[in-house]
Amino acid sequence: MRAPNLAMIVVALIVGSMAVLLVISSTSRQPETRSTASLIGGDAGSVSGNGFTLTSTSIEPPADDATFPAGPHVDLVNQNCLSCHSASMVLTQPRLKPEQWTAIVEKMRDVYKAPIAAGDVPAITAYLAGLGAGDEKPGD
Ligand code: HEC
Missing domain, CATH: 1.10.760.10 (Cytochrome c-like domain)
Known part of the structure; x- marks a missing residue:
């Protein structure tokens, strides 16, 4: 039997890599993802993973309402x-x-x-x- 031609090798590679990608994507899903809204929304939003927890806090940036008073220029x-x-x-x-x-x-x-x-x-x-x-x- 002759050696497989180039087209066969390419097809085999494509099929093979699709299979690998499928396996990766089905195993690497995050265990639990919260909706963004719940993360930024309330003050108790937190998300944990890989041994650490991210907690959202609400902050109040300093207010600076000062504007330049009207005048020439x-x-x-x-x-x-x-x-x-x-x-x-x-x-x-x-x-x-x-x-x-x-x-x-x-x-x-x-x-x-x-x-x-x-x-x-x-x-x-x-x-x-x-x-x-x-x-x-x-x-x-
Ligand atoms: C490219 C950025 C930039 C722009 C545009 C700018 N400044 Fe500043 N300014 C600074 C920085 C940086 C400081 C120093 C901040 C500090 O010391 O904490 C400063 C500080 C100041 C101070 C404090 C006093 C001093 O000498 O440091 C005054 C007054 C001031 N600027 C006036 C102005 C005016 C008036 C204009 C418009 C004509 C202006 N600035 C535009 C960057 C800028």
């Missing part, structure tokens, strides 16, 4: 200053002179690589320097 500030930190980071600063604000904005650009257009810096600085202008203390 507030749009630029909203666009450029909220991607990395909250408005509070800015609003809780002491009153600063325009040059000091310029230095901070430049630091955001140069050190922290904030993508602030150079042409927008003066307008942003003007807004920031005007923050304490009224008597109301921003951030309070």
